[in-house]
Amino acid sequence: MSKNKKAVFVTAATLATTVFLSGCGLFGGEEQKKIDPPQDVTFMEDGEEVDENVSAETDQDGKEAVTSTIQTELYLIDKNGYVVAQSMDLPRTESVAKQALEYLVANGPIQDMLPNGFRAVLPADTQLSVNIEDGTATVDFSKEFANYQKEDEKKILEAVTWTLTQFDTVNDVKLQLNGAPLEEMPVNGTPIGDELSRTDGINLDNSEVVDITNTKAVTVYYVGGEEGAYYYVPVTRRVSNEFKDNIAAVVNELVQGPAYASNLLSEFQQDVKLLDEPKLEGGKVTLNFNESIYGSFEEKMVSEHVLNSLVLSLTEQAGIESVALTVKGEADVLTEKGEKLSEPVTRPEKVNTGSF
Numbered sequence: 444m445s446k447n448k449k450a451v452f453v454t455a456a457t458l459a460t461t462v463f464l465s466g467c468g469l470f471g472g473e474e475q476k477k478i479d480p481p482q483d484v485t486f487m488e489d490g491e492e493v494d495e496n497v498s499a500e501t502d503q504d505g506k507e508a509v510t511s512t513i514q515t516e517l518y519l520i521d522k523n524g525y526v527v528a529q530s531m532d533l534p535r536t537e538s539v540a541k542q543a544l545e546y547l548v549a550n551g552p553i554q555d556m557l558p559n560g561f562r563a564v565l566p567a568d569t570q571l572s573v574n575i576e577d578g579t580a581t582v583d584f585s586k587e588f589a590n591y592q593k594e595d596e597k598k599i600l601e602a603v604t605w606t607l608t609q610f611d612t613v614n615d616v617k618l619q620l621n622g623a624p625l626e627e628m629p630v631n632g633t634p635i636g637d638e639l640s641r642t643d644g645i646n647l648d649n650s651e652v653v654d655i656t657n658t659k660a661v662t663v664y665y666v667g668g669e670e671g672a673y674y675y676v677p678v679t680r681r682v683s684n685e686f687k688d689n690i691a692a693v694v695n696e697l698v699q700g701p702a703y704a705s706n707l708l709s710e711f712q713q714d715v716k717l718l719d720e721p722k723l724e725g726g727k728v729t730l731n732f733n734e735s736i737y738g739s740f741e742e743k744m745v746s747e748h749v750l751n752s753l754v755l756s757l758t759e760q761a762g763i764e765s766v767a768l769t770v771k772g773e774a775d776v777l778t779e780k781g782e783k784l785s786e787p788v789t790r791p792e793k794v795n796t797g798s799f
Contacts, residue, residue: 580617581616582607604640608641615639617639645677662756663756664756694715697752712735758789
């Protein structure tokens with residue numbers, strides 16, 4: 444299974460919340476009308492556990508043939524230069540990690556599947572192999588890997604790292620070029636170090652940092668795209684060490700919103716505040732907000748983008764699996780569809796799925 448995912452038993456009490464998350468902008472495209480069918484889990488030869496959609500089709504002779512696809516997060520570059528996950532159904536394979544990276548190669552199998560405004564991150568004709576051992580994925584690229592523009596260098600590192608670390612068997616990544624370990628990137632010399640991981644961040648924004656030595660990194664999700672095709676963009680920002688816990692720091696960054704020139708959006712009101720310290724128990728974090736968390740004081744409902752940004756951002760933190768909201772201590776919080784958030788909201792299996 445992918446990281447930050449848990450098997451969830453859906454009861455009547457949680458059904459409304461599941462439908463809400465499945466049908467909203469978290470999946471980037473048109474509203475999903477019903478819950479996705481159950482998924483089987485297959486263990487591939489390299490030890491990776493993946494979610495597999497299995498369906499039956501009838502061939503010309505009337506015989507039933509079973510086909511399957513594997514939904515995988517591919518980190519691509521959007522029109523504004525951000526590295527963003529797009530979840531796609533890829534063909535069944537014995538090595539999902541290798542296949543995921545092959546779908547990052549320009550002019551490769553991803554070409555006819557690219558969402559509007561997105562492009563692949565790896566240079567055309569790049570060949571690669573992936574070996575996973577003890578939580579480390581070692582990727583060996585062919586010489587074509589060095590044929591990229593220098594402005595894409597950090598984006599390539601982020602896309603490869605975040606694509607591979609979606610799998611439970613991968614915690615960090617090492618890169619090689621024609622069998623030789625890469626200590627720095629071949630075009631612009633970006634240092635790689637011993638290994639890459641999600642702690643290195645993604646879409647780094649240090650624009651408002653004066654003293655980086657007195658800060659720590661948190662990753663939050665803002666809204667990108669445009670009406671009818673919104674998606675969620677992870678941004679790693681530096682926050683002051685004065686924040687004793689990362690939960691409050693994440694909420695503060697969401698309220699503060701993205702940088703002015705970022706082309707990203709946030710639906711948080713500027714006067715949103717936490718009335719109590721966040722409570723974390725058994726993987727569930729409970730947040731008690733003032734009424735500014737509502738998009739409209741008249742309707743008193745939490746917008747889907749506010750809820751989704753909170754859930755995606757907070758579940759990037761270690762130990763957080765779900766988010767519960769209260770307003771002034773009251774738990775009867777409504778979504779903008781008028782549905783009660785009667786249960787904590789968990790991270791979806793995949794981010795930014797949907798049709799484009």
